[in-house]
Amino acid sequence: MPHNGEATVIGGGLAGCEAAWQLLCRGCRVTLWEMKPERYSPAHSSPGLAELVCSNSLRSGDPHSGAGLLKEEMRRLGSLFMSAADHSSVPAGKSLAVDRRLFSALIEDRLLAWGERFRLVRREVADLPAAPTIVATGPLTSDALAGAIQRLTGRESLYFYDAISPIVTADSVDPTRSFWASRYDQSHAEGAGDYLNCPLDEEAYHAFREEILAADKFPLHGFENPRYFEGCLPMEVLAERGPRALLFGPMKPVGLIDPRTGRQPWAVAQLRQENTSGALLNMVGFQTKLTRPEQERIFRMIPGLARAEFARYGSIHRNTFLNSPGLINDRLQLISHPHLLFAGQLTGVEGYIESAAMGLYAGLSLGRALTGGQLSPPPDTTALGSLIRHITTARKNDFQPMNVNHGLLRPLSLRIKKRERGREYALRSLADLSAWMAAQGIEAAAR
Numbered sequence: 227m228p229h230n231g232e233a234t235v236i237g238g239g240l241a242g243c244e245a246a247w248q249l250l251c252r253g254c255r256v257t258l259w260e261m262k263p264e265r266y267s268p269a270h271s272s273p274g275l276a277e278l279v280c281s282n283s284l285r286s287g288d289p290h291s292g293a294g295l296l297k298e299e300m301r302r303l304g305s306l307f308m309s310a311a312d313h314s315s316v317p318a319g320k321s322l323a324v325d326r327r328l329f330s331a332l333i334e335d336r337l338l339a340w341g342e343r344f345r346l347v348r349r350e351v352a353d354l355p356a357a358p359t360i361v362a363t364g365p366l367t368s369d370a371l372a373g374a375i376q377r378l379t380g381r382e383s384l385y386f387y388d389a390i391s392p393i394v395t396a397d398s399v400d401p402t403r404s405f406w407a408s409r410y411d412q413s414h415a416e417g418a419g420d421y422l423n424c425p426l427d428e429e430a431y432h433a434f435r436e437e438i439l440a441a442d443k444f445p446l447h448g449f450e451n452p453r454y455f456e457g458c459l460p461m462e463v464l465a466e467r468g469p470r471a472l473l474f475g476p477m478k479p480v481g482l483i484d485p486r487t488g489r490q491p492w493a494v495a496q497l498r499q500e501n502t503s504g505a506l507l508n509m510v511g512f513q514t515k516l517t518r519p520e521q522e523r524i525f526r527m528i529p530g531l532a533r534a535e536f537a538r539y540g541s542i543h544r545n546t547f548l549n550s551p552g553l554i555n556d557r558l559q560l561i562s563h564p565h566l567l568f569a570g571q572l573t574g575v576e577g578y579i580e581s582a583a584m585g586l587y588a589g590l591s592l593g594r595a596l597t598g599g600q601l602s603p604p605p606d607t608t609a610l611g612s613l614i615r616h617i618t619t620a621r622k623n624d625f626q627p628m629n630v631n632h633g634l635l636r637p638l639s640l641r642i643k644k645r646e647r648g649r650e651y652a653l654r655s656l657a658d659l660s661a662w663m664a665a666q667g668i669e670a671a672a673r
């Protein structure tokens with residue numbers, strides 16, 4: 227792959243700017259292509275680089291949370307995104323929020339300060355280059371480039387809408403009000419089966435449906451016109467179709483016998499293991515546009531989920547992303563065309579920080595490849611490594627975007643009280659990140 231240290235980055239958003247920065251800090255020359263202001267996606271409106279399209283919050287600042295830990299790791303890796311965020315922060319309690327104009331200006335200024343090593347071309351890219359390139363065009367990648375990606379990866383490999391069901395932590399589900407079983411499993415062996423089922427009686431089911439119908443939902447953006455597949459309808463759309471519609475969809479009880487009653491329940495909510503450690507459970511078929519507070523309130527009405535902790539909330543939005551597992555490797559290279567790397571939301575992560583983190587790692591990865599080397603990914607005890615592992619090894623047939631959370635990290639080996647786990651995750655992660663950086667010869671790229 228060595229190419230005289232020349233790299234191309236497409237997309238001057240959160241991931242693209244971070245990738246360009248990392249490449250520059252590691253001695254490469256970078257051409258960054260950004261289509262604004264010649265052309266705007268339906269959500270972008272400022273000509274500046276690294277535009278935050280919606281909220282100005284970068285979530286928790288506490289390194290004992292998943293989002294806070296990822297941010298701290300990025301700081302240690304010399305992230306431009308984090309440096310600009312820290313220099314443009316505004317008061318927001320325990321969250322890190324930024325002045326979005328200052329944030330964007332700081333990032334643009336610091337990239338331009340590299341002089342002739344950094345070239346910014348303000349034009350839309352419609353084809354994938356033959357030279358080493360990071361594609362970071364985000365959830366609203368222009369149609370022409372999305373078409374080019376699809377031609378290369380196959381129609382089934384690039385999605386235009388997500389359909390995200392909530393994920394809860396396994397240890398927050400009440401085992402006395404749920405049972406493991408697979409549908410039509412005749413064995414009825416205690417604890418056997420692939421699904422954790424939370425049964426509802428008739429009254430609880432109807433009360434639940436009433437709340438779903440009345441709940442606050444996220445409005446669609448003007449540019450969103452989802453034509454839902456029947457197989458992944460938002461649960462509230464199903465609920466509107468009639469009092470029993472959910473019973474023929476995600477809350478179908480047939481083929482399940484509750485061992486406590488010996489009978490088929492009226493309805494069930496089914497949870498399925500989301501990651502290899504089993505720390506996370508996916509609420510199967512519960513994709514939704516309910517607001518987050520409503521998801522917490524209403525889904526906790528389900529017996530067994532009264533104390534559920536949400537690691538990911540359900541959502542459905544316009545979102546261009548790859549079905550990454552098996553398509554890109556753990557250096558974020560397209561396996562069939564390794565000179566092309568993907569970064570940001572396109573890789574199947576969700577959120578500002580996660581997108582920037584994938585830009586950071588893509589920049590490190592391509593920077594190493596351009597000098598003839600090969601980067602090994604950070605361990606899955608780090609927030610960064612656990613995200614990379616997730617997007618490259620998750621189940622391919624129902625892959626959906628993921629935000630960073632503790633459940634993705636390798637479980638702690640010692641039994642530790644819940645309230646102390648965040649601290650332990652952070653201690654382990656930051657020690658392992660330092661060891662990984664030393665082993666890979668990565669210095670924090672300060673400038």
Ligand SMILES: Cc1cc2nc3c(=O)[nH]c(=O)nc-3n(C[C@H](O)[C@H](O)[C@H](O)COP(=O)(O)OP(=O)(O)OC[C@H]3O[C@@H](n4cnc5c(N)ncnc54)[C@H](O)[C@@H]3O)c2cc1C
Pocket residue numbers: 236237238239240241242259260261262266267269270276277278279280281282349350351352362363364365366367368371447544569570571572576577578579581582
């Ligand atoms: C409407 C909306 C609201 C969101 N709100 C939030 C939120 O509040 N909080 C949160 O954490 N996440 C949010 N996200 C999710 C996501 O984290 C952000 O979209 C994030 O900016 C993604 O980073 P990125 O670098 O992958 O893409 P972007 O930041 O979108 O950057 C992509 C860049 O590529 C450019 N581009 C696209 N196509 C081409 C092309 N062919 N040639 C050249 N340039 C091109 C675009 O103009 C853009 O500047 C939101 C997403 C959307 C769509």
